[in-house]
Amino acid sequence: MIELSSLIVGVALLLLLMAAATKGWLASRQSEPRLAASEEDATEPCPEEFVNRVFSRCDWEFVRGLRAGCIERLFDQERKKVALVWVRQISGMIRKIMHEHARAARQSKNLEFSTEINIFAQFLMLMGVCGILLAAIQLAGPLWLGGLAYFAQRLSQRVAKSQESFQAGVLANTGEAGSA
């Protein structure tokens, strides 16, 4: 009986998180149509200072010091929007990298199973982290999520580097095969 109730609570929480993430995603897409048009085209991640600026509490401390409720609300709203754009950009970039990787893997003749599993695991983890970030930003705002955001950024850089070296290897092999 207890197990069933915890299952129901778990499912309800999951649905709530998904609803919040979807709501946030839709809200941030509608709010800045001009900027949102190309956000998933970006291939380079933001500089690390960006994550520091958006997910840290420095600006929040300044805003709180102003003692103006409307500015605090505006700050919450604006920072959520920026953070959501960043998460969507990271997940768009990583999807693009995976498409490129799949294309390169199809051309490769000596795929290493362990490397492929490793890259795929990193991809899944990153998509999971992005999903959690989307939901958590929508629920609590970005100020508490600096650690997770840094983790997502570092992991996305690692996946991008793995893909670059993989692609370079495939190109080198193709060149060797062509010259032979």
Next chain:
Amino acid sequence: MSMDVPERAVTVEEAYDDLSRRSLSRISGDLARLIYLASTRDYNTGKYHHDGLAASFRAEIACKALEMAHRQTFYRIAASSLEELVREVEVYVSSSLQSREDVLRVWQKLEPYRVALPVDVNVALAQLFVSNVRLALAILRGRPKPRAMGASAS
């Protein structure tokens, strides 16, 4: 067009230094520099133009130097804290010939600072800049005027 330009290999860096020394150093505040640099860009082509710089160097070199300066100034502002940006907006608004309140109101309504974004800039960074300027304007509009503060204190 570039007949007066001496026939030697001029670099973008030279043009950039010249621009920084002669033009940008005379403008107070990074936000004012950003607005100035964005205003040298053609809306339709996205190309930058500066008569003086194009005459001293070549039009293409001048264009690249202006673009470089625009991008660097933008990154500097986008990376600054909200408190610093509020100060930048205050400096910009105070140096305007129009009244402070009018400039703040029009900037909030029309958001002309969006035109100051360099082409192909990272979208999240662009969003942070727009967001921060929006916040800075709201903060400055909400701030009581110094005279009113003095009156309430006395």
